[in-house]
Amino acid sequence: MKPIAVIGFGLRFPESTDPGSFWDVIHSGRDTSRTVPKDRWTLSLAEAFGGPTISPDQVRSERGCFVDPAVGDLGDLDPELAETVDPSVRLAVIAGVEAAKLYRDQLDPDRTRVILGQLLLPTESSSSVAEAVIGDTIEEMVLDSRGIHSPGLEDRRPRGVPCSHPLDRHGASLPAAALQRALKIRGGAITLDAACASSLYALSIACRDLSAGRCDAALAGGVSRPDCLFTQMGFSQLRALSPEGRCRPLDHRGQGLLVGEGAGVLLLKRLDDAVAEGCPVLGVIRGAGLSNDRSGGLLAPSGEGQLRAMRAAYHSAGWTPSAVDYIECHATGTPVGDATELRSLLELWQDDSWQPGQCALGSVKACIGHTLTAAGAAGVIKVLLAMDRKLIPGLPDHDSPPEGIDLDSSPFRIPHGSERWSRRSGAPRRAAVSAFGFGGINAHLLLEEAPSPRLTIPVVKSSVSSSPMAPPAPIETHSSGGRIAILGLGAIAGPHLGIDQVAAALLGLPGQQMPLPMPGDLGIPAAHWVKERGLEFHTGESCGRLSASPVDYKIPPTELVEMLPQQLALLMVAREALSSSGLDSLGERGGLFVGLGIDPRSSIYHLRWMLPDRARQWLAELGIDAETEDVSRWISTLKDAASPPLDANRVMGALGSIAASRVARDLDAGGPCHTVSADQISGFRAIELAVRSLQDQQIDVALAASSDLGLDILTRFHDAVDSQPARTDAAAAVLLKRLEDVKSTDGPIIATIDGIGGASGGVLLRQD
Template sequence: MRFEPIAIVGRGCVLPGALDPDGFWENVAAGRTSLTAAPEGRWRLPRHRVMGTVDDHLDRTWTDIGGYVEGFESVFDPEGFLVPPERIATLDPLFHWVLHGVRQALTEAGRTTPLGRGGLILGNLSYPTPTGAAFAEHVWLSAQRPELRDALLTGGRHPRPDARNRFSSGLPALLAARALGLGAGAWSLDAACASSLYAIKLACDRLHDGTADLMVAGAVSRPDPLYLHVGFCGLSATSRTGRSRPFDRDADGLVHGEGAGFVALARLSDARAAGLPVFGVIRGVGLSNDGRGSGLISPSEEGQVRAMSLAYEAAGVAPESVSLVECHATGTPVGDAVEARGMARVFGAADDVPIGSAKSNVGHLLASAGVVGLLKVLGAMRSGVRPATLGTRRPLDALSGTPLRVLDTAEQWAGPRRAAVSAFGFGGTNAHLLLDDPGDAPPPSVPRPAYGGRPTARRAAPADRAPQDPVPGPGAPDTPAA
């Protein structure tokens, strides 16, 4: 069965160098990189204690370059939520990014009141966070001699942490739904670096089967940056030069980034009828898993091809109709080559397929990687410009003799504008999303059940109906039940 078109009616983000989607697009269009050295105080240990060389990297990192979010405190407003500001203030910035980004997307969609038939799906990996480490320190210190514990806690060096920060995986989605009055449910998922596109696909399913009228989907990634740098150096996956160079022969690894991105989604027919803004139209999403392969972190060409093929099958369009592919391309030589070979198989009948990767601008945002690429494509569609990918000077041999062309300079993008976005993750999670410019979008199809779902009655409740179940008020607990 065909995929009923889904409209993107709102956007939100907190990214390196940009605290809103338009700012992010301005950076991409201008060819700016937001990769910098670690800001003062972001690492929990002195720099000289953790920096090492490539030959001496046990519990060390050879670089502190990354995509870091800065200045967020100046734009985040804890007022106006259905949860009191004092209940928000002591939470990890990860929670704040989710609240801010989801509210941005809903506001852009014109939805600023509680939505009984609105929901949230959040990609969120269970990485250690700075506040999680602080809580562990507090527990450890509490077991020491009372005079030592009291001196450290009262001295300001180790303020008493908020215990809710232990729940950094599942609680952010629940808190955002409560704080913004989303009554159709909220939950988190972990599909590694494909998480945000998995969240979008499952949000589309909710819209297709009629259990929601508006969904927000995306992901957040704010792990302890030192943990990531040391951990990925241990895997020999981090760039030794601190440069992100997707699809380049001289690339030597990925550069980490942090941030969050979200899109608000509605059925295209409903969005048009309600006069909502439409930034793009999702035509299909393909998901797959590699299954048995060569290893947990080894990419599979077959698995990626399967996800891409499923997206075009669902949309009922040919791959050669795509005029831009936003790739996963992290700058790891093996991973980029596997992705290039897979795309060469899928797009082999095309004459010219421009490709790129936002990793060169903001780094690899792990769970948020896919939605970052989607936000980049939405900006490109609005401006009619395919932006350059930074740092690619000598394309991989795997691209030779294929229609795939890395965009090393920006160029005009004539219509019809159709794009694809890929995201692949550890464990063999693969996702490929197909997107049309709203000006080129076809009429919406007759509503149908989601894949594997049951037919449902036509929705009767408007998108702005109050929640069917009361949203917990200011005094409600913010921690999940055991």
Template sequence: MSVQNSNTAIAVIGMACRLPGARDVDRYWKNLLEGAHFLAPLDTSGLRSKGVPQDRYTREGHVAVSGAVDGVEDFDSSFFGIAPAEADTMDPQHRLFLEEAVHALEDAGWAGRAAGGRVGVFCGSGENQYGRLLPEPDEGAGSHRRMSDAPAMLPLRVSYHLDLRGPSVFVNTLCSTGLTAVHLARRSLLAGDCDIALAGAVSVRLPHEHGYLAGESAVLSPDGTLRPFDRDANGTVPGSGVGIVVLRPLADALRDGDRVHAVLHGTAVNNDGSDRQSFAAPSVTGQRDAILAAVADAGVDPRAIGYVEAHGTGTPLGDPVELAALREAREQLGVDTPCAIGAVKSSIGHLDTAAGMAGLIKAVLSVREGVIPATVNHRELLPSADVEGSGLHVNTRSRAWPQNGLPRCAGVSALGVGGTNAHVVVGHHVAAPGPRGTDGAAPEVFPVSARSADAFHGLRKSLADAVTVAGDMAAADVARTLQDGRMPRELRRAWVTPSLPEFAALLREEAAPVPAGPIEMAIDLGSAVRPDQSLTDRIPAFATARDRSDATERAFLTGYAALEELAALGVRVATVTARGAGEYLAAAHAGALDRDVALRCAVRHEAVRAVVRGGGDLSGCEKHLAAIEDELRAHRPTRPETALRSLSLGETVPAGTELSVDHFLDVARTAVMDGGPTAGPGDAADLMGALASWKDWLELAAWCWERGADLDWGRLRAGSAHTVALPLYPFHARRHWAITVPDGTAADPDPTSRVEPEPEPVPGTGAQEDVVAVVMDTWRSVLGETDVEPDSDFFALGGHSLVAARIVARLRERFGVSVSVGDLLDAETPEGMAGLVREQQASAALYTALTAPRGADSTGSFEL
């Protein structure tokens, strides 16, 4: 029986996680292979330094063990455009999930092209324990905090900050949340609701690294050791973590060269109903039926399932029920072939809502690599388990996947308190032989970008290391992954080269990133060359102009085709700089002149210059100048869509400005006096010089991307390419932690942590500079951002309508004026907001004067 139905198979094309002992998927896999576990013991001094009250860690039943995830207090708020003050109060679960969502899309090779696409988000989180530990917000911040504190905001935040346009659904079935999210994401893909889906879950237990009280729950281990399916199992150990997978229909993934980690063949979710001893008790029947439904949905030969990543909580009640359900499912399927069982919880703890994601990622890696990792802390099967004759056995050492002639498949279970059971069948993807990206055959564009200079240089160095040891990785594949697989940020640099060794050498140079800025093109028709074969083969429009006999005609049409192709690539030119005949081409591109009219004017302009250069009778120029005037009078110029910089006249015409016939007549007359076109400004790209070869054209495209153009990279790729594994974005870790302990000091003290300050009163009662200063102070307080200037952009600093509402409240309290949130958002800068305040003050003063009692002194002045 086939185990790869391309009609219903869903590919896992990307993964990301942050788990105890592992900040990424690679480290997680290494830990699993090494049989390591990260339920770390905490000593008394460590507990004290974390702010744990003495009466807690000395209490009977306290277990000083923590399955903590690293960096829970850190977040790169600026990457997502979130104000620091808002980041301080955000649920750490949301912060972790946002960063790992980016990493998952990068691993999938989709971070650069997901924005604006039909990408769904299906995810869940634990309760927001962080919000309960924060100081009470002031009244103005209360509504904002209440909204942002809600767990259900998680998928909505991801969709907003990453501009994902598919379904955005919060999922919570407690301990089975992660796999339930995967099931819903898969169903959404099969229904056509989205083209790609992120599915995952996050759970952060707080207070962080404090240990736990075993006596608070009958299921917590009193000795801090989790022993899945073991005779000495005495309970589970809590942990924290996040896991995300990126899913796509297999046929689409294969068509587009996505990297396929594994394939989801089937999923199922059900509930135990009332068929159990109590609400919190598990049910053999419910778990068995979920497994059978997932296997039926997968349509695979049950004998191919050689491994099951079980829920395996290490509890005396849950583990026997789970083993019984697995045994009954295999009996009904008629399978007794060997099948290993494992449970990662003994290594990292029970991650609550994220538990299933840790198990799924482990299973995906197992089927991909053909290795079944050991389940630590298992010594002897629990006596109540009856697996005799079922083929089931707990895997206690890392071993190669047994060969049985069938493709590798694994089952993954997650079981939620309250009875929601989820099961997934995941299989090894057997890649079909096919064309791979080339190396050294043609130049490629390798773009690198970051939000900060530190992140840029860190990424540059890690990429240099990665491509140096890339093995058989192809340059085209690396280029494609960087182009489509990374989110373009503000600081950019791009290199053009045909080989990875040369790319690595270029990366190792201390190259500064290029900040975004307006794109300016310089046109010199006199410097035009015939595009070579490498260019005309790829862009047919150049071939059309290449064989024109008239040099000016050929240069004009080639330049026009180049500007059109740049526009199709996604380049928005802000200013076109030209001189002489090139100015007609610039005007045609800007929409100010009809292309054919501009072409005829350019040819006649060059004819005038030819007469002047040849020392001919200048009276002959009059006919050409008159013909140019007739053309322009008959086809009057319109407003240009881009700015036009005339080097002939030494002036710039802004976009949208009325252009007169006289402007172009003045340009035409310069042909009589001009010695020839000159190069444009130093900050403009030489358009005509980029047409010599394909490499030169790529250099121009890379130059445009560096300055902010979001390119259609597919137009620059010569052939098929595939996504490959490259270093992920190095988020800039900035501490965002505002929890205090009962004595009022900050938990986990750190000099960089901030608690939102109240704005200092500013002297003065209405002078312009005082109002601006108050607004700037209010921004600093509400946004938590110190770098605020009078012309700072509210949205660039992470502002939004809820933050604006808090600023409105502060301004009302300070000045006694009422400004609408909409007007405040339109103002955008402190200067603009201060102007609104002054307008309100002036209106109030006018009203007071006009409504003063008769006889009152009305000779006073007020500001209008």
């Protein structure tokens, strides 16, 4: 990888609206957690808080690291649009415009791209749609049964009209698309979900694109501002949320993570270009490594996968691990996760020469919580600020490492307060940033301080290759542009299950499949408010209720039943593509790229949380004064009719990144693994990323897949509002390999990809 310069960054984190305030939080070790702000949760605190016990519809802690509504430069984005779209979009735009502020007139619009991490989970906007469509229909049934055809609340919005912008239906890809529009650039914009590693994945992909000459500048980072009640409920159900409301990374007292919010975006250029153009360089990215766990559970981190990502990063930079002075750890405060990370670091350094305590460890999550898809960007910006100030920040309120970890006779130390960051033997200050996401998605990034004319940078010969787990020697990062062979195909389209049935349907051959049942519509197409608005809900081509063997897929039966259908569809088409390719698995250097959006069905749990307050309003509207116990029973009945409670299996079934991780684990893929969102061209972008990764020699085999099972009632509502035609449930997968690497034992070559490219019109239709 070529050296990549960071020439700008923008941020919005808890109590941090600019670099100065963010450094104040870090340097002082301030804990920015607080009780959830008023009106952020649809449930009252009294009803939502259940203490450390895991209970349905209750959280283990009412505390988090929340951001206030973002204020800042929106670039060329319509201010009215920015006020009404989901808060995650505004956060991303403000941070991105701030990152590019010195260069907005200098960026080549056709050679600048945007790559952001974005969590595929319910947003406030998607939850508001569920409330307006399903919640209002329940309200209509309750009130109309007593002859009341409209509620008497003066501030009531019209039934079926969400408190969100129509563009928010594209919430997965909208943050990147809106930032692109705000800066009037056209080089392409995507979001990706690699769980907690998303920001570092975005930065790594941007670095590869810059190194290969596919762009001249890139805005990369991440944003995290989902529906905060869903994340608080979800992490509570997964037993990952700290019941004490405090995040204690790398500490034996750690009881879990604390959810944070925010955005961090960095502007990148090739170092040579930045220096030649006189851009002030804030730091240099020297290497990056990505991997996916091939062992362990989806929520149990694997040291094996972490080590492969770290070793790949040091190979790409030509460094040894001992070259770094500071490591910004992933460290979320979960006992198992933090201990696994420390063991991985100890093993990484075991073959290197070092002095006791020579490398400092820390984690920004002690101050701002776990900002999920923005966490890696927060860590990188923290390191850049520390290098600029020549200080290594301490880890606040740290006591001692997790049980069973001895750092006293190790290369590592955990500073309790800020320390002077001195150079070693004239070498530049160097640091590493780790991000290890749930599902086993790993990333490691290597940073160096900005070059100085007086500084001679020594060549460090890497010794990491002595490990049997080390990847091959690094290849000069330059896109080969070589041809890519398609070796396997898998597909589902409506009732046509499997590539043979889909092919027959496409070619109009005999043997067409009978239509399969549509998902339930909850009676919404017949609701009065639907008829009053003149909405037409089309019937599409459904794939029915997909089923699979828990034994065959090695997924517990309850977990298999509760996962969203797009996850099972992806597993099925991916297996079909692999089986037709002649390969047994994707292997350690196999990558997985999945085109995906936010499934609206993940927002239905919001109904359970909005119903208690709404139901009491309905009783008041009906003039019913009932006993408290009777009201509670009625509300419980309404909740169960609307949605099952969110539990651990349903959380796992809703996570977008887990959809990719499940497939990667099923096909034994050890390379990069993530989803990509670019609205209707998400599948194309997945293929493009797979092709580029193969051409860049990052991986040896790739599977690109996409799934869109959009016949749920919420998607059909959006289609009705936008006057879209009937749609078809579909999923597809292609297995790819460099043409020159295809072996005689591989399956027949179906076709070759001889070239691929993408760009953007740089517009948002509702604005332009």
